Amino acid sequence: MVVAGRGGDGRFTGFVRVSVTLQTAGIFFQAVTAGMALTSEVGSTLHDLGSKGMYAMSMLYLVAAVLAWRPGGGPARPALYATGFLLLGTLQVVMGVYHVMAVHLPLGVLMFGLSMLDLGRVVLQRTRPTEARAGARGDADAGAGAGAGAGVRAPR
Numbered sequence: 001m002v003v004a005g006r007g008g009d010g011r012f013t014g015f016v017r018v019s020v021t022l023q024t025a026g027i028f029f030q031a032v033t034a035g036m037a038l039t040s041e042v043g044s045t046l047h048d049l050g051s052k053g054m055y056a057m058s059m060l061y062l063v064a065a066v067l068a069w070r071p072g073g074g075p076a077r078p079a080l081y082a083t084g085f086l087l088l089g090t091l092q093v094v095m096g097v098y099h100v101m102a103v104h105l106p107l108g109v110l111m112f113g114l115s116m117l118d119l120g121r122v123v124l125q126r127t128r129p130t131e132a133r134a135g136a137r138g139d140a141d142a143g144a145g146a147g148a149g150a151g152v153r154a155p156r
Contacts, residue, residue: 031108
């Protein structure tokens, strides 16, 4: 039984996909500028600006996930993920401001990995129902073809 709006095709799922993609890109930008910050003042400035952008993307993801969940009728799990990212982002910013690199760097790597996993989940969620329908049609077609030709011999 399929519940309406629970299959990942709700009104706000595109908004969730875009916001997760932007968040992941923002975290990747932070990784690039972190290396640049070690060697130049421009890199440090870019990393500082990028932290604000990444934090904004995490807030956008939370808004998108809540909209997909409550009025959109989707699952609550993405809203929980987005809340977790926002909390991790808050901790990340605090650790960066206070220069606690022993926490800041590994947390950045963790956030990037988790965001990539979440992005993969969102992308696969879109393709999974299509593949399942195609597989069911292919099985049905194969069964019909085998049944139609059963008992019929090819001419010699």
